[in-house]
Amino acid sequence: MLKVTDLHKEFGGIKAVHDCDFHVKKGEIVGLIGPNGAGKTTVFNLVTGFIRPDRGTVIFDGADVTSLKPHIIARMGMSRTFQMIRLFPNMTVLENMLLAMKNQDEGFKAAIFRNPLMRKKVKQGLVRAIEMLEFVDLHAKKNELAKNLSYGQQKLLEIARALVNDPELLLLDEPAAGVNLTMLKKIKGLINKLKDQGKTILLVEHNMEFVMEMCDTVVVLDHGEEIAIGTPKQIQKNKKVLEAYLGGTEGCE
Amino acid sequence: MYDYLLHIAVLCGIYVVLSISLNLAVGFTGLFNIGHAAFYGIGAYTSALLTLAGVPWWIALIASAIMAGLFGFMVGVPCLRLRGDYLAIATLGFGEIIRAVMKNWTGLTRGPLGLPGIPKPSLFGVQFASIDMYLLLVVVVAIITVVIVNRLVKSPFGRVLKSIREDEIAAKSLGKNVVKYKLQALTLSAMFAGVAGSLYAHYITFIDPSTFTLMETVLMLCMVVLGGAGSIIGSVVGAIILVILPEPLRFISLPSSAAAALRQMIYSVSLILMMIFRPQGIFGETSTTKKFDLRKLLGMKKPKIKLRTKKNA
């Protein structure tokens, strides 16, 4: 599904990512972990086309997507969320969802002439958006402005927005960061549901319990370097990983 | 007196087209365009030159929209990849370049002497020479503009434009070709400004470069901000208010130099008041002044909106 080979990126001398190799198989949940500044978000940005790698390739669904524009990669079926939530704050929850919907006539000619086909698609989009909002239990808020949601609800909305097109691959950057226990459970439940549906997910998360419980494979980065890759059990016993996490007691029970 | 009122109404109509088209770029898409008067001027000169050369008015009207749109596109291609603030500087420069060309390409534009004797329009034998007829024409064009721009912004297309204003990166992550949409928004915006330019040229029947200045763009921006960025009705009301507001000055006998200065002062004072007490404009949903909060600059902690908004709205 996703194959990353020999990925390198430097920011003015800082090696943010180097020698990064891993792959995500269809239906698998892969966790990307590492201390702060390890380069996890940079890997996400490289994979989704927001920044260009200095070296290396990203293969998605058999196609080389290295250095393609982010909107093109997104249309190929790769959806992502951001570590710092990126919603459209002054638009409603529903509008946020509708914007993610593919198969909408978003051209200006359609806007001016309003043909019946476009209206039909608008209706279909609306139905699907509301379905998805019900799935994540946000439909009661559908006419609220996104900026008026709580932090946890915003995280949930961002995930829902990334999911609405049934992406081939979902990338979640710290989906559980900063949310309370109830919301954490909700997000876990959601990811479990997606797992049961056979979705393919690559996620970054600092909550070790969460990662160990959810992921099939874990990739560990430290200072931009890939130091370990394996099942959660293997990772928990890996010496390098324990060292990277300063003695390794933190979270790695 | 009657003719004077009709004259004001015609100006209102032209500025409605200008402020709505500017709002499409600035308010809805978040493109800080401060060269709108240049598109207005390009439309005016295109239409004037073509009709003076004997081309029928309606063809000249369409040509002025296309010409202005073409320039919008050409400015957009290099600029829209840049971040917001750079676009402002680039369009500012573009506006000045266009004005310099109007002034100095005397072979075409007669420079500062201007183009006199622009014919009044006629269509299917109907003459729009009298002021009543011209008002009718302007009102029709203004209404068409309102309808089209309203359709544009209240559609999936408009939703994408707003999402670009809100968060470009998120829009990209949802598969939107942000550069293409910005380019389309700027081009459409410029086309309507071109139409307004044509309306103006055939109304006044004389144009010269001094009309299409930065001050003119600032006036249009004031209309957008006063009415509310991202609001169609706001642009209509903003344009009408700012056309009418300085008019009473005409009836006080003031030396013309003082009158001009006073006009500018009225614009700026109304804008400053607006930014302090209702930064989102009369009908606006969102503030255009997130980045430079005037209230903070003036050391006012909490805006006292309650009473004043009612008066304004």
Ligand SMILES: Nc1ncnc2c1ncn2[C@@H]1O[C@H](COP(=O)(O)OP(=O)(O)OP(=O)(O)O)[C@@H](O)[C@H]1O
């Ligand atoms: N656009 C950029 N320009 C310059 N340096 C950057 C840029 N993006 C990231 N970096 C640097 O690259 C390194 C890796 O950052 P990155 O955001 O990928 O870390 P991370 O693993 O996601 O950390 P965290 O867990 O804190 O989110 C850091 O040293 C960071 O300062």
Ligand SMILES: [Mg+2]
């Ligand atoms: Mg990160």
